[in-house]
Amino acid sequence: MGRPSSAAIVLLSMLLVTISCVPPPRVTGNEETAGRYHMESAVDALFAPPSPEAIPGDLRGEQIRLGYEMVVNTQEYGKRYVGNALNCSNCHLDGGLNPNAASFVGVSVLYPQYRERAGRQVTLTDRINECFERSMNGKSLPSDSVKLTAIVAYIEWLSQNMPPGSAVPWRGIPRLNSTHHPDPLNGKKVYEKKCVFCHGSDGQGTRGGPPVWGPRSYNIGADMARTIVAASFIKANMPRGWGWTVTDDEAIDAASYINAQSRPDFPDKIHDWPKGNKPSDAPY
Ligand code: HEC
Ligand code: HEC
Missing domain, CATH: 1.10.760.10 (Cytochrome c-like domain)
Known part of the structure; x- marks a missing residue:
C-alpha cells in the first residue's frame, strides 16, 4: 500500500475526531485504586462532567480556560516545560473528559494521596508535575506557577459534581486482566x-x-x-x-x-x- 496523501489523512483525522466524541461504551475502574475506593465510599458518582463550552466567562473561568488550553495544547501553552512532541490530551483523551483514558473528571477529590512510586503523600500539583517530567519528558512547574494553578482549576472544575466521599469508578485506564506473556x-x-x-x-x-x-x-x-x-x-x-x-x-x-x-x-x-x-x- 502506498503512503496516503496528506489530504486523506486530514479528512480521516476529522472523521475520527467526530467519531471519538461519542462516549465510549465501557467504563470500568483502575485495578490499583477502584476496589479500594468502592469499599470506602457509600455513594458512586455518575460520570457527568460539564462541557468545556460551559466554562464561565468570569475571572475564575479565565483560569479554568487556561488550564484547558494547557491540557489540549500543551505544545504551545506549556512550551517551556515540555521536552517532547506530546500534548496532555494525547493520552488524557478529549481534554481529560474520556472515561477510558485516565480522565480528569472527579480526580481532584482524591488528592492529596499516598503514592507508592513516590513513597509519600502527593498533591494534585505534584501528580501533574510527575506527568510533565515523565509523560512530557519535560520539567516540573514551580508550585506558584499561574499555568500549574490553572490546570488544577480545570481539574477541580471538572470534579465539581462529585458528591463528597464518592468513588471515582472510571478512574485511570481500565486495566486489562490477562496472563498472556508479551510477545x-x-x-x-x-x-x-x-x-x-x-x-x-x-x-x-x-x-x-x-x-x-x-x-x-x-x-x-x-x-x-x-x-x-x-x-x-x-x-x-x-x-x-x-x-x-x-x-x-x-x-x-x-x-x-x-x-x-x-x-x-x-x-x-x-x-x-x-x-x-x-x-x-x-x-x-
Ligand atoms: C487512525 C489513527 C490512529 C491509529 C490507526 C492508531 N492511533 Fe494511536 N493515537 C492516534 C491519535 C490521534 C492519538 C492521540 C489522541 C488525541 O490526541 O486525541 C493516539 C495516541 C496514542 C498513544 C498515546 C500517545 C503517544 O503518542 O504516546 C499511544 C501509546 C498509541 N496511540 C498507540 C497506538 C497503537 C499501539 C496503535 C495500533 C494498535 C494505534 N495507536 C493506532 C491515532 C491513531
Ligand atoms: C504519554 C501519555 C501521557 C501524557 C502525555 C500525560 N499523561 Fe498524565 N497520566 C498518564 C497515565 C498513563 C496516567 C496513570 C493512569 C493510570 O494509572 O491508570 C496519568 C495520570 C495522570 C494524573 C493522575 C490521575 C488520577 O487518576 O489520579 C494526572 C493529574 C495527570 N496524569 C495529568 C497530566 C497532565 C496535566 C499532562 C500534561 C502536562 C499529562 N498528564 C500528560 C499518561 C499521560
Whole structure:
C-alpha cells in the first residue's frame, strides 16, 4: 500500500475526531485504586462532567480556560516545560473528559494521596508535575506557577459534581486482566498492520498521530512505559476512534513492541518505589 496523501489523512483525522466524541461504551475502574475506593465510599458518582463550552466567562473561568488550553495544547501553552512532541490530551483523551483514558473528571477529590512510586503523600500539583517530567519528558512547574494553578482549576472544575466521599469508578485506564506473556515480535506485526498508518513505521508520528517512541515520545519513567498500562490504553482507545477492536493479546504485544524501542531516559527513576512494591511491568 502506498503512503496516503496528506489530504486523506486530514479528512480521516476529522472523521475520527467526530467519531471519538461519542462516549465510549465501557467504563470500568483502575485495578490499583477502584476496589479500594468502592469499599470506602457509600455513594458512586455518575460520570457527568460539564462541557468545556460551559466554562464561565468570569475571572475564575479565565483560569479554568487556561488550564484547558494547557491540557489540549500543551505544545504551545506549556512550551517551556515540555521536552517532547506530546500534548496532555494525547493520552488524557478529549481534554481529560474520556472515561477510558485516565480522565480528569472527579480526580481532584482524591488528592492529596499516598503514592507508592513516590513513597509519600502527593498533591494534585505534584501528580501533574510527575506527568510533565515523565509523560512530557519535560520539567516540573514551580508550585506558584499561574499555568500549574490553572490546570488544577480545570481539574477541580471538572470534579465539581462529585458528591463528597464518592468513588471515582472510571478512574485511570481500565486495566486489562490477562496472563498472556508479551510477545514484541508479534507486536511488531500488529503495529505494522494497525498502527503504522497514524504513528509511522519509525514510530515518530505522522499528522494523524503522535510519536510512540524515540526522542519526541514519553520517557522511560512515564506510566505509559509500563507494558500493562500501555496495553490497557491501547485496548480501550486505539486505533483512535476504534477502541475495543484489538484483542487483549494484540494490545499487550503491541505495547511491548512500542516499549521495547528507544525513548528518553529518566535519571530520577532511581528514586522511584523507595519502599518497594514496584509493579512487575515497570521497565527499570
Ligand atoms: C487512525 C489513527 C490512529 C491509529 C490507526 C492508531 N492511533 Fe494511536 N493515537 C492516534 C491519535 C490521534 C492519538 C492521540 C489522541 C488525541 O490526541 O486525541 C493516539 C495516541 C496514542 C498513544 C498515546 C500517545 C503517544 O503518542 O504516546 C499511544 C501509546 C498509541 N496511540 C498507540 C497506538 C497503537 C499501539 C496503535 C495500533 C494498535 C494505534 N495507536 C493506532 C491515532 C491513531
Ligand atoms: C504519554 C501519555 C501521557 C501524557 C502525555 C500525560 N499523561 Fe498524565 N497520566 C498518564 C497515565 C498513563 C496516567 C496513570 C493512569 C493510570 O494509572 O491508570 C496519568 C495520570 C495522570 C494524573 C493522575 C490521575 C488520577 O487518576 O489520579 C494526572 C493529574 C495527570 N496524569 C495529568 C497530566 C497532565 C496535566 C499532562 C500534561 C502536562 C499529562 N498528564 C500528560 C499518561 C499521560
